[in-house]
Amino acid sequence: MVMRRQDLLPRLASFLSSMELTVFCLIVLMILTVACTLAQVNLGIHMAVEQYVRSFFVWWRPEFLPFAVPVFPGGGLAGGLLLVNLGMVQFRRLEVSWRKAGLWIIHFGMALLFLGEFATAFLQVESHLTIEEGQTMNYSVDPRRMELAVIDATDGDADDVRSIPTSLIKERTEISDASLPFALRVQAFYENAELRMRGSGDPPSMATAGVGTGVLVRPAPRPLGEEQDLPAALIEPVARDGRSYGVFLVSPNLGAPQEFVHEGRRWKIALRPKRYYMPFSLTLKDFKHDVYPGTQIPKNFSSLVRLLDPRSKDDRDVLIYMNSPLRHDGLTFYQASFGKDNTLSVLQVVRNPSWTLPYISCALVAIGLLWHFGMMLRRTLGGLS
């Protein structure tokens, strides 16, 4: 037994550093790329990437099985293995010499690129900032993720927000937290719901307080493709003494938050796209949509914003336009979309601490490839003459 275990490590090491594994991973990555591209036609880009690339296995659930089975390595596994393989090959096989310096640089750059992609997958946070001309915003929202916001609105605008992710509402029947002076009972949660105004002949709504009393809710099938879920929940705030404030129907479709008063303080409750607050604000001064003369073909979209950051003493105008984002405080703002007769601008907001890695990697690999192939070309030409 002991012998075998001693055997195992070197064998694993030689497997991990084998060229067979390199080739295998490259082929798997190619297949995944093709599959992910084709799947986009039906699934939409987001789902396809989740299934094939941002996963460790590609899962398949046949009709007759109650659970899904892994049928193919996913992008995470193939990429991870390739990264390990790259490192192992590098140190076990390649000599340290000027002749191999190009390969060292290339592989180091590649490893950075892979690490960058992993880092992006785990660290990148994307959201949208929708802003009208003249409006000032200090938060962005993620329309793909919902949160149950419980807001102490007693002191006017300076909202004091507790954010509860939908995953928690889905799992629990009651949510209580030290920061909340009351508990929230989850009466129901629908991942995707259909709301309808209650007619005269309809049964009473499950909601007993707020606008939800006039609305009927029923679960709907999850949408396919790029369309998003519209969740809904029935939430009942309950005071410590057991007194109920009624059952509220919350959904991003219902618009304004609903209110109740607890111990003299005004509380608001809403299920809404997750918000990310920023320690600075942006004011949209002007949005421009330029077209080529005599056509509707867009030439440029640009947002002139005022950036106000008390901490860094920034108070200046910034022009955000195509291919020219604003980078500030670890966030990057890109011109993404527009609306309302060109008076509304949508900025994509990205926090990605690893955004510089591809730049470095690209430079390294370029240098390495030039070095390596240049040396080989010189040898070939030298050999001929």
Place this chain on the structure above:
Amino acid sequence: MSHRKLFAAVFVSSLVLAAWPALAPAPRSDFDVEGFGRLPSLEGGRVKPIDTFARNTLLMIRSKQTVRVDGRSLSATRWLLDSAFKPETSDTYAAFVVDDPEVLGLLGLAQGKGRYFAYWQLEPKREEVNRQAQAADAVPSGARSRFQNAVLALDQRMTSYERVKNTFMPSGRGDPAAELSSLHALMKEAMGALKSGKPTKKASQLMGSLDSSMQAYQFLAEAAAFKSAPPKPGEPEEAWASFGESVLRPGGALDLHPSATLFARMASAYRAGDAAAFNAAVAEQTAWVKANAAKAASQARAEALFNRSQVFISGMTLYVIALLLVFASWATRREDIAAAARAVAWAAFTVHTLGLLSRTVLQGRPPVTNLYSSAVFVGWGAAFLGLFGERVHRRGFAAAGAATAGFATLLIAHHLGSTGDTMDVMRAVLDSNFWLATHVITVTIGYSGTYLAGLLAIAWIVRRHALRKPDPADDKALVSLTYGVLAFSLFFSFIGTVLGGIWADQSWGRFWGWDPKENGALLIVLWNALILHMRWAGFVRERGIMLMAVFGNVITSVSWFGVNMLGIGLHSYGFMDSAFWWLLAFSVCQLAIIAIGALPPRFWIQTRQADA
């Protein structure tokens, strides 16, 4: 004659041959059609000569740049003149190509006589075509049937033609010059009546007739196919106006735009068959734009010359000649023919380069801006690489690869060009010369390399099967060339792909989004990397590398064109439908070559000869 002298002589005479279309005198005509074609206009968001607009419109309608009438071939500009000024004649030209049997059925036309039809044949069913097209338009673009695509295309073509007809006069009725001057007089009179202040019966009559004649110009302003009046001095650069718009502008009827008067004179003279008056008006307009919109005028003149020279057609011809000469040199083993082949190939490449440079200068952009120009550039890159390789190994393979790649890509470009303006403006996110010059160029060079490697590999396979005498030195040269080219393409496709990611990071906030086009580029990188790693690990040898290099052709084609066919953001369905079958046929043919290459050695002629 020494080979060097022969090379020079053949090179120069090939260039002269290529320059012929630009130097040749224009077909004789009393009307200054060429001069009219050189006039600048604004259409599709950019300034272009009327000649370009005429060619592109005719290409879209008829899939050709000329139209045959009574056994004569009319130039695109001539066709435009007839359509705009004498539509009653152009309505009888067989200018519409209709292929689809179901559409022919809808039109009540018989299939078989020919695929070209005149507008008057289609006109009775105009409303039905429009109705069917609207119904088809409501269907999402990916889900349309063949008929729906065809009827939509026909509707678009008919609309373009109708807009040309309604650019200067409503469907060719009346005498534009007389009407414009009577409007001018009417306007003057009305202004006088208005100034005198008293509302008389005559004044209100005047206003009534003014109103009705303004309505005609309103119609023209809405229907016009292109803008013919450049901004007057002092006006902003984009303030072009169509004939109708220039009259409708505040004060436009009182202070007529010189271009409006001149085009009206051209129209009336052309209708009346008065060549002298027409030519005089063209000359005056030419002089006016030269003096008042010099930039637009010189741009239009240069582009018209470029159109006339048909460089890429000349290039294609020379590439074919070069290829034939290489074959001849292999068959005869004569060094002088090989030298001539190289000379013609270099001449073809020179012409190709000139065309590419002209486009770059005319557009003021890096050479690759759309699918059309990517084809031109891929061929250019492959030809350059091939000719460079030929200098290293003078055995004709690289020259043959260069000529084949140059010819094939120019042919593809020629077909891609039939969907519209090949120098169209760049949509917002693409409007970045920096990224077009870096990412797009490197990625496209990567395509060039992969194709050239594939072509060399095909040559290697063909030799295995066709050559009677094995020539190890030749084989070795081919293998080393292919390997070098593969390394070259790995470099460019990798750098190009990562630069694309960096561009995406700059414009959309993500480095890599697994979008189909990105995935296509990634596939090329992965495949080239795979070939080189398999070679280094010793999993494949000569033959394996060659077979894999041929498959690179398939991967590159799929990532170049195939991803556009998934139905994401595409407008030119007509072409892409047929392109799909071409892509499939090409891929099958490449797979067949791989299969032949994979046959065991006893199938090779080389070994059979050796055995016998």
